[in-house]
Amino acid sequence: GQNIDQPTEMTATEGAIVQINCTYQTSGFNGLFWYQQHAGEAPTFLSYNVLDGLEEKGRFSSFLSRSKGYSYLLLKELQMKDSASYLCAVKNSNYQLIWGAGTKLIIKP
């Protein structure tokens, strides 16, 4: 089967750094996406990785290791508005998006 694993919930402090991990097992690989979803809202696109390495975009960075089936989303200088669920999704060989269950990130002052 295909599955995406990520922690259910994480807590971090405002101003700190947090890393959200994602491991995947899919039938083929055509890229990995990270989305942010605030409660009651639709997901918004954060990042895309298809090659190994780190992609940096402002306070957010995403890393991919295809050989390990592993990715992480790194959030720096955390702000209260970063409190949200973070969804990891992998596009398989059929270009289907396989979704993780999401990681709820709680930011404390």
Added chain:
Amino acid sequence: GAVVSQHPSWVICKSGTSVKIECRSLDFQATTMFWYRQFPKQSLMLMATSNEGSKATYEQGVEKDKFLINHASLTLSTLTVTSAHPEDSSFYICSARDVSGQGSQPQHFGDGTRLSIL
């Protein structure tokens, strides 16, 4: 950027009513649109994949006669929840993929429709 418009954003109706939700890609063409359902505190669950000009592909366990999908043009897909019941109350979200690529193009999401059946 790519914008997907979903309408209505909120529906409250009586049990037995049919509800239609529209999903439009405003500034790009979408050969493929996706319909998701999300229950409170749960992740997205793909219901069906809608391809322009052909029948939708439904995920296992999703009743195609209850959730009617029509994708008549490259910019519009509709989901009709027929004879809705309280257990159909959920957050329904559509997304669209730009026809110009399958690789790095992410799915662009509508704002979602919160459906409450009394």
